Amino acid sequence: MIAEIIAAGSEMLTPHRVDTNSLYLTARLNQLGVQVAFKTIVGDNIDHLTSAARVALSRADIVLFSGGLGPTEDDLTREAASTALGVELRRDPDLLAALYKRFAARQIAMPPNNAKQADVLTGATVLDNKNGSAAGQYLDTTLWQTDGPALRRIVILLPGPPKELKPLFEQSVEPLLRATLPPSFFATRQLRMALIPESTVDARTSPIYKQYPQVETTILAHSGEIQLHFLAFAPTAEEAQARVDELSGKIEAEMDDAIFSSNGDSLEEIVLLHLGLRHLTLSVAESCTGGLLAQRLTSIPNSSRTFLGGIVPYTPELKTLFAGVPPALIEVHGAVSPEVATALAEGIRTLTGSSIGIGITGLAGPTPGSGLDEPKPIGLIYIAIASATVTEVKEVNLTGDRERIRWWATQHALELLRRHLL
């Protein structure tokens, strides 16, 4: 069974908006054993939408529309599906009554246009939408094609807003698809690593995962993180899990402590978890990353149990005031130096009384440094980690724009801390 997703909406044909519902729908359909073979994005134009619907019905078993179920003239999915399928729309009295009720509750008269939200493909099941006025629809053509064999098509109409589409899919569409599709059991696992080149991960893991053609392996690289996703289908849930676990176990043995999580936890979460388990606290003094490291750590709920606080000393004076960095150290070595990174880490640790202190200094660009740092290259970063017994400092040379350099600097700091804690 293959599916096509049609996203209806002129806004997705502008330079500003991309269809993201299909990512969610694809994940859900995959779990039901259905592959998505085509995605079509089409504007609010009846000819274009009908053409897209006809094409999809000609090549996919399941055609899933998102959007175009509102009450305005631009909402044309019902009409397009009706024309493409050759199936009449009928006005559903229960839906119509519910629409009148919605308006009555708000003490507004319903505009006549809105009645079209009660139009349903003949033979379709109405899917109740608790979060909006646009009902979903589900039509399985085998259920009404009694005169001999015909192409079986499942046509699904869902509203565009994710807050309406997702509950409708999970509560109404999934049970219907599950009841009609062959049973499908799947298992997934995700291994996450930081700062390793994708090609290195692939070179080391592909000899292993290629031995498991029954497990779908996907490597994703993004922002200094590599994710290995495993997905397996099997006649039972246990068997699917066993397949995924066997492959995952072998890859974990190969990549060893390069893997920071196997359950979906982020690098920030893992670092805070390791600190918490050891009853350690953390503080940070970050110059070039400007608060990004503190922000990433505090984005995790309950980080306050472990993270005491941070400073962003953007001037030499504040490096002295908030982290006790001796002015002479900055004058001699420049602010971007291993000495200043060390002093920031040790200073913030001492001042806050935390178990561990992190210091970051560097040049994020695009403008060059000033004073002693002026000849140093953009992308040069020093990261120091200080504990009661030892301070380690690392030099990193990053490329790219300011945003990328700052992000990767925090990624290096988190990974350095994780390895420090191992």
Place this chain on the structure above:
Amino acid sequence: MIAEIIAAGSEMLTPHRVDTNSLYLTARLNQLGVQVAFKTIVGDNIDHLTSAARVALSRADIVLFSGGLGPTEDDLTREAASTALGVELRRDPDLLAALYKRFAARQIAMPPNNAKQADVLTGATVLDNKNGSAAGQYLDTTLWQTDGPALRRIVILLPGPPKELKPLFEQSVEPLLRATLPPSFFATRQLRMALIPESTVDARTSPIYKQYPQVETTILAHSGEIQLHFLAFAPTAEEAQARVDELSGKIEAEMDDAIFSSNGDSLEEIVLLHLGLRHLTLSVAESCTGGLLAQRLTSIPNSSRTFLGGIVPYTPELKTLFAGVPPALIEVHGAVSPEVATALAEGIRTLTGSSIGIGITGLAGPTPGSGLDEPKPIGLIYIAIASATVTEVKEVNLTGDRERIRWWATQHALELLRRHLL
């Protein structure tokens, strides 16, 4: 003239990747006066890709492929376009020589498969790719259909990596399209506002922009910001600019100082600009936003001219240590209080010697506050702005998850500072 963009690549039919090249291509095509009517995303499957190509050729004047031009078995765009068009592929000797040269330079023998990257649709112009091995192709069917009238189609093949696709489009495709399409002159403008409901902006501006049907107006709302985009086409560049400017001027008069920029500058940039023009400096003390405000300000190049630094005092002790907040104040009012926000703003200002200090304290959730703050609702935020002469404090009640509450809190702080500076 309408266009269809076909993005080829199985990775875009997984739950992990979305096609973003089409946003760039849409913006560029729109500027040439071409509307994108369909986008199709299709996997690396010769039947599916050929079907998508056939459909596109049947309904769009310009068919633009991205991806599928690599050397592997999965790279099928050349073959699919050839079959759908009914045009043979020819092996281009110059391209083939260039491929051999690329490999020779790296002292590797070229695998025989790679020769297919030299295959070109008969009649197509080869577009030189300086950033990769996959050449682009441009075929205008009118140029070889001499035997009477036929459907005119422009078929463009571009490699998928954005770093190859964008320069190829700008350097090779745009000049070719410009030479063949009717001249098109456009102008754009963008007005940006913070923290106003989209419905309010629409209610106040739609009576104005509806009087300008020749200007395409788009309202985008995202993360506490509203953007109004205007786009106009005209026979001359001056006329297009005049149309956009006239409408923009009227909307600026209506929305007045709610508009923070009309030239694309972000809220962070505008706040730093206003501070810089007045020779003012800034420091921040943020608790619940955890460094996000400092991070947003320091994401702007040269922010160090204005932004002295920040603190993230995540414990009561650090609020006292780094911003001089009296412990009694926290004990009496709780950390989430207008009093503590005020003390943070005034304290960080005094300590750093900045012209202006900002203090933020609040509950970002999802877990409730502790101690005195425990009964206070999640989403309650206090923001204080202190200058030499006055301190103002604002209470904000936000909804949503931790990430949203933290972002909106910084959005309120920036907008409050902007209005403070007006």
